[in-house]
Each structure stands twice: as structure tokens, then as C-alpha cells.
Amino acid sequence: MDFTPSDRSNDLAHRIEAFVEQRVLPLEAELFGRVRSDDERWQEPRAVRELKAEARGEGLWNLFLPDRELGAGLSNLDYAPLAERMGRSLLAPEVFNCNAPDTGNMEVLYHYGSDDQKAQWLEPLLAGEIRSAFCMTEPDVASSDATNMEATARLEGDQVVLDGRKWWSTGIGHPHCRVVIFMGLTDPDADRHRRHSMVLCPTDAPGVKIERMLHAMGFDDAPYGHGEVSFTDVRLPASNIIAGPGRGFEIAQGRLGPGRIHHCMRLIGLAERALKLACRRALGRTAFGRPLAKLGGNAERIADARIAIEQARLLVLKAAWALDTHGIRGAMSEVSQIKVAVPKMAQDVIDLSIQLHGGGGMCNDYPLAAAFAGARALRLADGPDEVHRMQVARAEFKKYLG
Structure with missing residues (x-):
């Protein structure tokens, strides 16, 4: 490698x-x-x-x-x-x-x-002329198992009809959001991974309604936002189905492989910024007559943060290499590993920086509170930790089964 x-x-x-x-x-x-x-x-x-x-x-x-x-x-x-x-x-x-x-x-x-x-x-x-959202997660089912999805994308002649409710649809609040990708159940009798379809749905289509905008740990993330969206008898041309009916899971796997690399590397960048702020604070702030860097084991915590960031970066680079070399099927364990490890690492480093900033770290005078909320959210987005650990364990067990 x-x-x-x-x-x-x-x-x-x-x-x-x-x-x-x-x-x-x-x-x-x-x-x-x-x-x-x-x-x-x-x-x-x-x-x-x-x-x-x-x-x-x-x-x-x-x-x-x-x-x-x-x-x-x-x-x-x-x-x-x-x-x-x-x-x-x-x-x-x-x-x-x-x-x-x-x-x-x-x-x-x-x-x-x-x-x-x-x-x-x-x-x-x-061209950056419009923005978009992705509508997959639902409020009434455990969306960590995407086969639970109840929202439907039914074929009726030359139309596809969308019904259901989605939430945590990031980006739906942006003033330039013009289209969403909706994932819904098309054929409940098909193989469990061939039941769903992805459909392009304009945000101004009749029957699409933003019910409310959600706060993520107190942050509304304007102007992007995270919305709860209802789809009621939304009728679209069947040609709006991406790649044809029943290919939703196939597309989702292709979408999420590179996306998880992007998320994790951005989080490493955020952790680097938090560590930089932590070091400046530790060196420039005095308590009990000494710099914070020389109090309460803070130097060791800074060292641990540096080690954790370096480890996480190498793990993500390995996953990126595996994705390039073997494709998503050959890199599923590595991609799941980074999805567990990196958000937790970033959360820990950002929390250290918040602690060193005291009350300032809790408010918007610094980017730390928003960064912590973002890192925590990514332990759920694109699959919760538990699902990815299950994927990693499955790959490990497979090595030792006849």
C-alpha cells in the first residue's frame, strides 16, 4: 500500500x-x-x-x-x-x-x-446553481435497517407515486434546494435488496411539504438545515426513477463508499482545527499561576489527541486506497472501520478543546460546540456505529469460516 x-x-x-x-x-x-x-x-x-x-x-x-x-x-x-x-x-x-x-x-x-x-x-x-437533499431516513421506523422503510414509490403506468414521511433531510432548508433524491419501497415482494427505488423529486412538486426544520443538538445549521418532509400522492414521470425500479440499495452502496471517505477526512480536518485551538489556549491561558499546558495532565491529553488524529488519518487513507483498488465490495470492512473510529476520535478531540476553553467553548465565540454536534451526528449519519461494527465483525468471522 x-x-x-x-x-x-x-x-x-x-x-x-x-x-x-x-x-x-x-x-x-x-x-x-x-x-x-x-x-x-x-x-x-x-x-x-x-x-x-x-x-x-x-x-x-x-x-x-x-x-x-x-x-x-x-x-x-x-x-x-x-x-x-x-x-x-x-x-x-x-x-x-x-x-x-x-x-x-x-x-x-x-x-x-x-x-x-x-x-x-x-x-x-x-455549476452550483442549485442545491439538493437526500430523503431516506424515516421517523417511524428504525432506519438503521433500511429495509424497514415504509415510504413508497409505487409504479402506476408511466408514473411513479411517492407517499411517506422522511426526516433529517439535510440541505432541504437551503434557499436554492430544488431537488431531492427520495428512496422508497416499490416492490414489497421482491428480494429485500431489490424492493426499493431512488426517485428524483423536485421540491416544488405538488404533495411535497416541509413539515418542520429540526435542530441537531441545539443547532439548526442554517441555511442548509435538516427537515422533516411529507410526500402525499406525489406523482412524477417514471423516468424520474434513477437507473430503473428496484435499484435503490445498489445505488446507495455506490453512493456511500466515497461519501464516507469524504465525511471522515473532513472530520479529521475539524479535529486538527480543534487541536490547534486547544494548544493555543493551553499555552496562552494562565490559571493558578501556570499555563494550562502545565496543569492537570493537559500536555498528556494533547499528546493523546495528536496520536489519535494520526491513527485515524492512516486508517482513512487505507480505506481510500482499498476503495480505489478493490471497489466498495472489497473495501466494506475498511469503510465501516473509519465510520466508527473517526467520528468518535473527532468527538474526543473537540471535547478536549471545549474543556480547555471553559465557558467559551460552549458558546458560538468559538466553532467548537457546533463542531462537537457535527461529529456526534456523524455517529448516526450514513449508518450508526452499531451497524458498521456488525459489518466489520462479519468480515472478521468470514475469515475463519471453512
């Missing part, structure tokens, strides 16, 4: 790091540091749009897509360091048009979409 990034990856990583430090973080501090009305918070600031134009003009745009014409054409291993640099800011991924869930939705359309679907939805997403 060779985790050495290509020269192109190195160049892009340095450019992203400079752009984030010089352009994105100052804007993030300005936006998050002042009180804005609810109406203002749920709009895309003009400064963000201008920063996106700058990033696109510098060629720092759609870097996640493995296509040299539409994206950067990078492998998962080469994109991983870029995602880490973007992850140091809560704002940066969208500035580079590399934010979830849009990246996953664009990858679905790129790999599985028809020419018409690509023209209607992929092209404006790649």
Missing part, C-alpha cells in the same frame, strides 16, 4: 489550505460571530456566493468528482487530503462545491443517471 498523494493532489491541497486560511475562515468568523435575523440566516449570503465564484475561477471546484472534464478526476486517495483541508471550516466544503449531501447526489447522477436526468439536475448542481 502506498498512501503518497500525487503531485497534483499535493498542489491542490496547498492551494485549498491557503484559500481556507486567507478567505474562508475570516468570512466564517464574520458570519457566525454576529447576530443575524432568521430571515437573513436562511438565505445564502452574498459574500458566500462571491467566494464560490473566486474558488471556481481558481479551479478549486467540484474536486470530489472522478471525471477530468466535470471535476478534478482524482482517486479517493488523492481527494482525501483535499477533503481534510476543507473540513477545517464548516463553510469551506460548499465554497468549493464539495459539500454533503450534494456531492453524494451528484455522484449518484454521474454514475447512474440518464442523459436527461444529468441535463436537468447534474449540470446545475455542478
